[in-house]
Amino acid sequence: MTAEAGQRWTLRGAHTEYTVTVPAHGRWLELVAWGPHGVSDGPSPVAYDGPVPFLTAGDAAPIEYATDADRPFTGADLVIETVDGKRRVGFVHTDARIDAGQRELAVDFADPVTGLRATVHYLVPDGTDVVQRWVELTNDGTAPLRVVRAGSGGFCVPTPHGALLSHQWGQWSQEFQLSHVELGHGTFGIGSSQGVPGHLHVPWLAVRDTADPAGPAWGMALAWTGSWEISAERDTGGLTRVRAGRQLVDGPLELAVGERLSLPVVTGAYSPDGLDGLAQVWHTHQRLLAGDRLTPRPVLYNSWEATYFAVEAESQLALARIAAELGVETFVVDDGWFVGRNDDTAGLGDWTPDPAKFPAGFDTFIAEVRALGLNFGLWVEPECVNPKSTLYAEHPDWVYVVDGRPLTPVRNQYLLDLGRPEVAEFVHSTVDGLLRRYDIDYLKWDFNRPRTEPGRPGGVGPLDLDGAHVANLHRIYERLRRDHPDVLIEACAGGGGRTDLAMAARADVFWPSDNTGPLDRLAIQYGFLHANAPHLLSSWVTDAPGLFDPRPRTLAFRFVLAMAGVLGIGADIRAWTPAERAEAADWIARYKEIRDVVTRGEVHLIGGPDQARCAVQYTAPDERRVVVLAWHTGRLDGAGLLPSRPVRLPLRGLDPAARYSDGDRHYSGSHLAAVGLPVRWSATHDADLIVLTRD
Ligand code: GLA
DSSP: OOOOTTOEEEEEOSSEEEEEEOOTTOSOOEEEEEEETTTTSSSOSSOOOSOOTTSOHHHHSOBSSOBTTTOTTTOOSEEEEETTSOBOOOOEEEEEEEOTTSOEEEEEEEOTTTOEEEEEEEEOOTTOSEEEEEEEEEEOSSSOEEEEEEEEEEEEEEOTTOEEEEEEEOOTTSOOEEEEEEESSEEEEEEEOSSSOOSSBOSEEEEEETTOTTSOEEEEEEEOSSOEEEEEEEOTTSEEEEEEEEOOTTOOEEEOTTOEEEOOEEEEEEESSHHHHHHHHHHHHHHHHHGGGOSOOOOEEEOHHHHTTOOOHHHHHHHHHHHHHHTOOEEEEOSOOBTTOSSTTBOTTOOSBOTTTSTTOHHHHHHHHHHTTOEEEEEEOTTEEOSBSHHHHHOGGGBOOOTTSOOOOBTTBEEBOTTSHHHHHHHHHHHHHHHHHSOOOEEEEOOOOOOOOOOOTTOOSOOOHHHHHHHHHHHHHHHHHHHOTTOEEEEOBTTBSSOOHHHHTTOSEEOOOSOOOHHHHHHHHHHHHHHSOGGGBEEEEOOSSOSSOOOOOOHHHHHHHHTTSEEEEOSOGGGOOHHHHHHHHHHHHHHHHHHHHHHHSEEEEEEOTTSSOEEEEEEOTTSSEEEEEEEOOSOOTTBTTBSOOOEEEOOOSOOTTSEEEETTEEEEHHHHHHTOEEEOOOSSOOEEEEEEEEO
16 A cells, blocks of 8 residues: 655754655655754755766665665665565555654555565654654564664755764773764764774764854764664765664574564754754753753762772771762772672672671671761672683673684673573672662663674574663663662763763763873863763762873862763872862862752853863853853963963853853853953963853
8 A cells, every 4th residue: 555645744843843755656755854943844955856877866865764775876774685685675655643743753664575564753852853763674574584784764964065074983091082074975984893882983973064064963873782883975966864773793683574673763963053052952852861860960989090999898988988078979889899809800790799898798888888978889890700700600601602712801801691581680680689788879880891702602593692782781771770760870881882872861870981181081071072961971080190191280170170060089089188178178069059050051062172262161041050161271372471361261052131240250141152251271270160140
């Protein structure tokens, strides 16, 4: 059955709309326009009706979800194979449903030859300018099918003058490096084949036209915690098409007769105001994902850099006592608390507190921490196992392995095959058991190695190891949250190796990098905040010189930097002088006064870590308070030597006619926007927290 051809539907966001149509031939769904309200009322900026010499019409069309029959040459989202190796799926439109509020749309297609059905779903969460998209495939045929490429969707962006792509790359201790690439022609690709989003690239991309970088910006981010790929291809007609989806590192997905498969959500975002505006769109979306868990996070202390693996009750309590005096609210014991764990060569898997380290018992230790007025948090890495552990001795078959091949250790550990029900049960009951047994308010869930072995002992035929691992990981997070709603979970993967929208919906905060060196960290957080809201940014003040970046900065700089998200301390505070402790207590008190604005305010990223002006502005939702965190990036620009002027930070989104005050300094909104908030740096004054109050 072919549904009525030439239909079109408009999804409406807070300020944006997204219009799609099924052309008269009924073979695919294509974009009409994506932009501000009203943008679809006029000729489509992405439609192509000229000749397509040496291509097919589908290769040039702005197709939303293309099969290899639609786009045989320029990249399909979906490739299906029959058991006898035949490829090609050609769809016929069958049905569509949109809700009265124009926020949910489902468009159905069917392939008469294989019997494959596909429903292309759209959802605009209330009050946002994002569109969530996913595809459901059902095998209604009579023979099994194989999904060879499982894209989640294509996004078509008009880039008549060239595509300016922004992405984030990195490595361990250097995550979220924001970079820009001009794509004249051809393809740009990022991804991960590590079974985890990874340190190398973030499943996030922004596209602008090269002629208008401060103007319209389109973003895409994938909600998938496994292997993934995102590519952008600019065609000769000026259209950039972004494809995003799972990377099928384990081979094709099997789709048995009658089986249904839901592919991961890919989310699109639009802002008329460049990358800064796009960041706000992502923040609004993630705040919504957090739901009623969007509360200002506690100030925490984490003992990792102070004691590393040498965890024992006495030293932890010494740290906790000082932390409590400073105003810290949650004390987190990092790696090293469980049996056999004295370095990174042993212990993972055996999640029992080490009685030698806690001679009076772990309960007593926690009670002593809590008696200081602190909440208690614990580090775990439950998906991993050291070969030197009881767990591995008992269950060597639980790790990923290719029969007959040696295992690849990373950080001296192997990875448990979480897709297996008994392993998922072990991981869930281990963490759940700790939360039930002990008085724990906070969990740091780490993941310190990617998957290397694509197999299971005795495994026959293709297995979707990646999909099964991710599905169980998500399920476990969801269950833990449901059963322990008051426990906050920090997601970590050797720093920021596991940050994607699916995790942003399940974890409360991310540890973005092990690098807390001031200037390195500034660049990491600058990139991170382009894609992630501040409530997800865990940040610690650590000792100087740091492990990675020894460039000296004041304690004030390090505090103001950590206040840009969720403030924590990771230094050995036992060695801090009384003056340093007093200063720290003062910063923590000031953070508590502004953290609701940091958590809920509208964020503007001003300048950048490689510019003389570098700040983050947070405007409270009621616009009465504006918090500005500013950092001196290294250039004094002649200050003190030449007749000099202060650095000016142009603020955004303020009422030009309103007046704003910082103590006895007063400014109009117009001045703050056009001229900027003055900050004057010196060698000893290298960061500032300024709170402007609207008069
Ligand atoms: C990872 C984390 C660190 C710390 C160590 C503990 O590297 O990123 O923050 O928890 O593991 O082993």
